[in-house]
Amino acid sequence: MDELTLKIEKPKTFCGIIGVYGAEGASNYVYYGLNALQHRGQEAAGIVTRERTADRIFFNVHKKTGLVSDVFKDDKVLHEILRGDAAIGHNRYSTTGAAESGKNVQPIVVNYRKGNLAIAHNGNLTNSHRLRDELTGAGTLFQTTTDTEIILHLIARSQKETVIEQVYEALQQIRGAFSLVILSDNQLIVARDPYGFRPLALGKLGDAFIAASETCALDVIGAEYVRDVEPGEVVVIDDEAVEGGEVRSIFLPDIPKQSRHCIFEFIYFSRPDSKIFGESVDKVRRKIGKGLAEEAPVQNDEDEKLVVISVPDSSNTATLGYVSQSLKMGIKAKFEIGLIRSHYIGRTFIQPSQDVRDLKVKMKFNTVKGVLKGRKVVIVDDSIVRGTTSKQLVRLIREAEPSEVHFRVSSPPIMHPCYYGMDFPSEKELFANQFDGDIEKMTDELNVDSLSYLSLEKLLDSVPIDERRNYCTACFSGEYPTEVESNSKEEFEANINEARE
Numbered sequence: 018m019d020e021l022t023l024k025i026e027k028p029k030t031f032c033g034i035i036g037v038y039g040a041e042g043a044s045n046y047v048y049y050g051l052n053a054l055q056h057r058g059q060e061a062a063g064i065v066t067r068e069r070t071a072d073r074i075f076f077n078v079h080k081k082t083g084l085v086s087d088v089f090k091d092d093k094v095l096h097e098i099l100r101g102d103a104a105i106g107h108n109r110y111s112t113t114g115a116a117e118s119g120k121n122v123q124p125i126v127v128n129y130r131k132g133n134l135a136i137a138h139n140g141n142l143t144n145s146h147r148l149r150d151e152l153t154g155a156g157t158l159f160q161t162t163t164d165t166e167i168i169l170h171l172i173a174r175s176q177k178e179t180v181i182e183q184v185y186e187a188l189q190q191i192r193g194a195f196s197l198v199i200l201s202d203n204q205l206i207v208a209r210d211p212y213g214f215r216p217l218a219l220g221k222l223g224d225a226f227i228a229a230s231e232t233c234a235l236d237v238i239g240a241e242y243v244r245d246v247e248p249g250e251v252v253v254i255d256d257e258a259v260e261g262g263e264v265r266s267i268f269l270p271d272i273p274k275q276s277r278h279c280i281f282e283f284i285y286f287s288r289p290d291s292k293i294f295g296e297s298v299d300k301v302r303r304k305i306g307k308g309l310a311e312e313a314p315v316q317n318d319e320d321e322k323l324v325v326i327s328v329p330d331s332s333n334t335a336t337l338g339y340v341s342q343s344l345k346m347g348i349k350a351k352f353e354i355g356l357i358r359s360h361y362i363g364r365t366f367i368q369p370s371q372d373v374r375d376l377k378v379k380m381k382f383n384t385v386k387g388v389l390k391g392r393k394v395v396i397v398d399d400s401i402v403r404g405t406t407s408k409q410l411v412r413l414i415r416e417a418e419p420s421e422v423h424f425r426v427s428s429p430p431i432m433h434p435c436y437y438g439m440d441f442p443s444e445k446e447l448f449a450n451q452f453d454g455d456i457e458k459m460t461d462e463l464n465v466d467s468l469s470y471l472s473l474e475k476l477l478d479s480v481p482i483d484e485r486r487n488y489c490t491a492c493f494s495g496e497y498p499t500e501v502e503s504n505s506k507e508e509f510e511a512n513i514n515e516a517r518e
């Protein structure tokens with residue numbers, strides 16, 4: 018029998034990160050925060066704490082592959098091992114380094130001449146290949162295949178006097194996307210790349226400070242959202258900050274006038290109950306759904322209501338927007354739960370003769386046949402990556418015998434890979450790219466009555482843009498906001514393949 022790990026085709030983020038400074042039992046808060054950030058990475062999790070005694074500082078570590086609840090299922094780990102008043106944590110979805118390789122699980126911890134240092138990273142560096150070559154050439158020994166370890170080595174090799182100066186110098190050498198939490202003996206340093214690709218929020222819980230990828234991690238521990246960490250900002254949180262209630266912050270040089278936040282965070286990755294880039298994800302996602310209905314309405318049949326279903330869970334909010342706008346436009350539309358998603362699948366064993374892909378989709382989704390039979394159905398999905406899951410879903414829906422199936426996508430066609438921290442396949446594997454964006458051909462391939470994507474213009478209309486805020490749209494437009502070194506592109510593709518093996 019073949020063993021099969023079930024993964025449904027969706028873009029994956031690299032990670033979720035959280036840091037807490039100044040709260041006894043910090044690992045508990047980090048644990049709950051990581052649970053809230055589980056959607057950002059499900060393959061591994063880890064927590065590092067700083068514990069101070071009268072004469073020593075210890076860094077305690079626990080990290081493993083698996084979901085947060087599995088990695089920390091033993092209470093003793095949180096209460097007896099991960100002691101201390103400062104902690105950082107990380108959920109990993111691996112693309113740099115083999116998925117199941119325990120050595121790549123973050124946070125990464127080292128001990129160097131300034132003491133202990135632990136780091137957790139969300140994003141992807143675009144000059145990692147060159148930096149790794151330079152460091153290896155200078156005698157650096159790497160313990161992992163992640164680009165995150167490069168940052169640690171750059172900090173450790175810096176000749177600057179203080180940890181903050183060393184971090185600051187290291188961050189000036191890296192390019193691409195990084196939201197970071199770095200724990201040293203005496204500080205929590207929180208940093209974001211100059212373009213602000215990935216979200217990073219700052220909050221307070223009593224006197225303690227919290228930094229997390231999304232505000233849903235602050236909510237779960239009862240922390241108050243204070244503000245986002247600014248693009249290019251390096252925030253220093255230490256005992257003085259906890260006592261005085263204020264953090265210190267320094268800015269990296271060459272911060273562009275406008276940020277380039279990842280617009281895909283709004284479309285799919287972030288939770289709808291989070292606020293990212295200064296805006297509610299729920300609000301933007303509804304607007305996106307409304308825009309899709311404006312651009313690509315489906316008319317109801319004379320006396321029959323149009324049935325609009327979402328691909329749960331990530332498309333639910335956009336679907337609500339689609340239905341409300343359809344109603345405004347005089348279309349008799351009804352939001353229905355036509356697809357049920359199982360949240361409990363993990364591993365299964367299949368006979369080699371079974372159709373693996375059909376089984377994957379059927380284990381994850383089922384239709385509510387009574388809702389679909391004989392109806393004109395619109396299915397709203399947030400994106401199409403390779404197209405394989407979409408095809409299987411349409412097949413599943415057709416088995417329920419609807420009269421028509423119309424596919425609506427709440428993002429533009431994905432034509433290009435992402436080098437800033439999302440797991441998209443190479444160009445030739447992307448569905449829209451395979452058909453050169455030809456809607457007619459893609460409609461035939463999916464076997465639907467009609468197919469429409471949201472336009473890039475409408476997408477940009479749905480997000481807040483001002484003199485400081487703007488967005489990366491490279492996976493749709495091919496316009497990468499930063500240079501991506503070509504050997505780093507090759508390394509990136511090799512790592513993606515390695516991670517999938």
Ligand code: SF4
Nearest residue numbers: 279435437489491492
């Ligand atoms: S390429 Fe796409 S997924 Fe990657 S950062 Fe840009 S918008 Fe986000």
